[in-house]
Amino acid sequence: MQYLLMIYSDESLYAPETKTDPAVLQEITAGHMRLGAELHEKGAWVGGDRLKPSDTATTVRTLGGVQSLHDGPYAETREQLAGYYVVEAPDLDAAIGWAKKIPGGPNYAVEVRPIHMM
Template structure:
């Protein structure tokens, strides 16, 4: 379900499940993974150069705002290897786990006070003519 106009702030119950609040109920900075999905078959050199330049500008903006924790682009899916475990038995497969129209092409790891702020950064991420950004809160191992 999408909510294009409303605030994306999580309910108190959901916020505590993703650790958006501390034990006193106060908000604190969280980390969000901004996963970039797009069509890796885009091969127009000028479009790719423009997208890369836009990512460089966004990286500088994230750095200046002090919210960037990390990020990188990924090599194409034909370089991937999937380790699949079924009933305790493991096997290796070339490529990604599933065939999809959009491939995971990169990510940014950012710190933000809430989901709205993370979505604000996600909306600035450049891509090709068709792409998606998945915003996922990090679940600390604490």
């Protein structure tokens, strides 16, 4: 079964103006590279990528059958969808195991959701 592991974090951690210690950012990146290699090695890799900042997003909203476009994400929160992995796992516990290995900053969340294959 495939699972989507959605990574939510405060994207200001990665903004140049916050002056996050470059060593912290390098370790997060290195952690993702190690996880990607492990997922490939174990045959669990399906896909995944980092996303551009939320200010590059466009939301298509439909209300009462009428569609409108909005800049950015719909919800304004401190955590934004920063990236994702799609993994092949035998069950939810295995998918959660992969999610626990995803590196992030000091504060982040990973939502694990089974994919309904069409």
